[in-house]
Amino acid sequence: MSTQIEEQRETEEEVETEPETESPGERRRAVKRERAAQREQEVETALDEAEETVELKVFRYDPEVADKEEPRFDSFTVPYHKGMTVLDALIYARDVYDSSLTFRHSCRQAVCGSDALFVNGRQRLGCKTQMGDLEWPVRIEPLPHQDVVKDLVVDMEHFYEQMHAVEPYFDPDETPDGELEEQRQTPENREKIKLSTRCIWCGACMSSCNIAAGDNKYLGPAAINKAYRFAMDEREGESRKEERLRIVEQEHGVWRCQTQFSCTEVCPKDIPLTEHIQELKREAIKSNLKFW
Amino acid sequence: MSQSYDRGTVESFGRWREFSAGMWAWILHKFTGWILVGYLFTHIAVLSTSTQGAETYTATLQGLEALLIVRFLEIGLLAVAVFHILNGIRLLFVDLGLGLTAQDKSFYASLLLTAAITVASIPTFLGGAL
Ligand code: HEM
Ligand code: SF4
Ligand code: FES
Numbered sequence: 001m002s003t004q005i006e007e008q009r010e011t012e013e014e015v016e017t018e019p020e021t022e023s024p025g026e027r028r029r030a031v032k033r034e035r036a037a038q039r040e041q042e043v044e045t046a047l048d049e050a051e052e053t054v055e056l057k058v059f060r061y062d063p064e065v066a067d068k069e070e071p072r073f074d075s076f077t078v079p080y081h082k083g084m085t086v087l088d089a090l091i092y093a094r095d096v097y098d099s100s101l102t103f104r105h106s107c108r109q110a111v112c113g114s115d116a117l118f119v120n121g122r123q124r125l126g127c128k129t130q131m132g133d134l135e136w137p138v139r140i141e142p143l144p145h146q147d148v149v150k151d152l153v154v155d156m157e158h159f160y161e162q163m164h165a166v167e168p169y170f171d172p173d174e175t176p177d178g179e180l181e182e183q184r185q186t187p188e189n190r191e192k193i194k195l196s197t198r199c200i201w202c203g204a205c206m207s208s209c210n211i212a213a214g215d216n217k218y219l220g221p222a223a224i225n226k227a228y229r230f231a232m233d234e235r236e237g238e239s240r241k242e243e244r245l246r247i248v249e250q251e252h253g254v255w256r257c258q259t260q261f262s263c264t265e266v267c268p269k270d271i272p273l274t275e276h277i278q279e280l281k282r283e284a285i286k287s288n289l290k291f292w
Numbered sequence: 293m294s295q296s297y298d299r300g301t302v303e304s305f306g307r308w309r310e311f312s313a314g315m316w317a318w319i320l321h322k323f324t325g326w327i328l329v330g331y332l333f334t335h336i337a338v339l340s341t342s343t344q345g346a347e348t349y350t351a352t353l354q355g356l357e358a359l360l361i362v363r364f365l366e367i368g369l370l371a372v373a374v375f376h377i378l379n380g381i382r383l384l385f386v387d388l389g390l391g392l393t394a395q396d397k398s399f400y401a402s403l404l405l406t407a408a409i410t411v412a413s414i415p416t417f418l419g420g421a422l
Contacts, residue, residue: 261395
């Protein structure tokens with residue numbers, strides 16, 4: 001990836017030594033200047049050489065920096081190559097143009113869930129979205145309906161709180177006698193909960209949900225899906241399942257869902273969220289309606 | 293969550309452009325449901341003129357039907373009712389967990405069927421008025 005090559009070049013530069021007569025501060029500034037000039041040159045060549053360049057419009061905001069207190073959009077032109085993801089483009093912009101450009105990322109392979117962004121008006125994972133599939137210029141914003149901490153970084157605390165509210169851990173009624181004995185699950189039951197286990201806690205679904213936007217207490221699709229993952233796990237047992245259903249059927253639980261399907265559409269792991277929420281609604285009713 | 297500043301189109305209703313099928317279905321279902329409730333009151337008002345005697349009732353209805361705007365409103369009412377019923381059936385299936393992967397297609401189908409039925413009803417509603 002282009003960004004990695006960029007980094008290597010940088011370290012090579014740093015090894016170069018400067019004349020000894022200058023003070024360390026001066027030396028550092030000289031190196032910086034030289035590096036900046038060199039980089040500008042490199043960027044120009046890169047942009048010239050690239051067959052295609054793409055423009056990013058990136059949301060900028062930082063309450064702690066005077067000239068970024070007012071939210072605005074910055075444009076970055078980056079050389080496009082086939083296979084480039086939104087995250088690649090952002091990394092290029094940060095490494096080459098503005099090291100203060102802030103966004104979360106880690107795995108680059110849709111596993112860690114750090115880089116859910118609002119790209120061209122839709123919640124997407126930066127690392128799983130091809131620049132080639134988007135309309136250009138590409139507009140990149142932080143997830144809507146969450147407080148922005150800085151640039152593309154949003155406060156996920158509330159999302160995590162909702163996730164924890166459904167007690168997202170395996171908690172069976174009975175444990176096997178032997179301490180190290182396995183608790184086996186039937187293949188059918190595993191199939192049933194398979195998709196629900198794939199959540200990477202990215203928060204895209206919650207951000208896309210109109211109901212969650214209007215009702216801050218709503219558990220949200222990801223948390224309900226997490227509840228589904230355990231409530232439907234037969235190994236936990238009936239009594240634990242009942243407890244789990246009591247959690248999701250509360251006022252700000254499953255019944256807030258108005259089946260708009262926006263979460264299902266944006267989930268990068270293709271979890272059928274609405275389907276799971278609907279099934280929990282039916283399970284909750286079934287467990288409450290007893291005619292005998 | 294409260295924002296410390298205005299995020300403009302990101303947060304505002306400008307987002308309607310990014311609405312997907314399921315969201316439109318939801319908005320339209322609310323909208324048509326409340327129109328139907330509104331009509332219910334109008335309906336009761338018109339019907340209650342019959343308590344004043346048969347002539348008043350006939351005169352009221354004939355007077356209303358003579359107005360072209362009423363004919364058009366009736367077409368609109370039919371469209372609203374048909375959409376609400378079709379999408380209502382779609383929602384019942386969604387609640388039963390049936391055909392969830394086709395939820396967008398069934399919404400478009402509701403729209404198309406509503407349009408077809410509405411168009412087909414035009415001769416009946418405008419008959420004799422034009
Ligand atoms: C066959 C006829 C009808 C069907 C199948 C039907 C179906 C439905 C369904 C399934 C919902 C719930 C939507 C949801 O899940 O949120 C609903 C909501 C509603 N319906 Fe109907 N409906 C019918 C007729 C009517 C009529 C005649 C009226 C008005 C008098 C009406 C007014 C409403 C209203 C006000 C709502 C609630 C909208 C809201 O949530 O704000 N519906 N309808
Ligand atoms: S359910 Fe999907 S969209 Fe929601 S947090 Fe998990 S992976 Fe992200
Ligand atoms: S960087 Fe880990 S999910 Fe995108």
